[in-house]
Amino acid sequence: MVKRVTAAIEPPSKEDMEAMSDFRYQLRRFLRFSEDVTHTAGVTPLQYQLMLHVRGIPGRHWASVGELAERLQAAPNGTAALVSRCERAGFVVRKASRVDRRQVEVHLTAKGERLLIRLAALHKAEIKASGWLFR
Known part of the structure; x- marks a missing residue:
């Protein structure tokens, strides 16, 4: 969803265009790297992203389907269909929330955790090698 800008929009300069072009180029290079390493590992980029987001929710080790959809x-x-595919592959499991039985929590399995750690390490190394800032 695109947010509408209500203030006057200043046209981008040539330097702005160059910077945006470089940003898109670097982003696409990283995404291509990610596609290659995930496919080599036998998963899709979306499966990797889903596992990353399950593990990357601040303060806990699970995520709801709604949180995953947003991320x-x-x-x-x-x-939900992607979660089902990951569940069939043995990467995640669904669990009923102990706090709210209406909510379903998506958790990584040991298999999913091992795969995620291996792929995330490769991604982290690529980010560092690219000179991008990384917390």
Whole structure:
């Protein structure tokens, strides 16, 4: 969803265009790297991203389907289908919340955790090698 800008928009300068072009180029290079390493590991980039977001939710080691949909910028029903595919592959499990039985928590399995750690280490090394800032 694109947020509407209500203030006057200043046209970008040539330098702005160059910077945006370089940003998109570097982003695409990283995404291509990610596609290659995930496919080599036998998973899709979206499966990797889903596992990363399950583990990357601040303060806990699980995520709801709604949170995953937001982080993936995908529809909830498509995200639920992706969770199902990851569940069939043995990467995640769904668990009923102990706090709210209406909520379903998505957790990594040991298999999913091992795969995620291996792939995330490769991604982290690529980010560092690219000179991008990384917390």
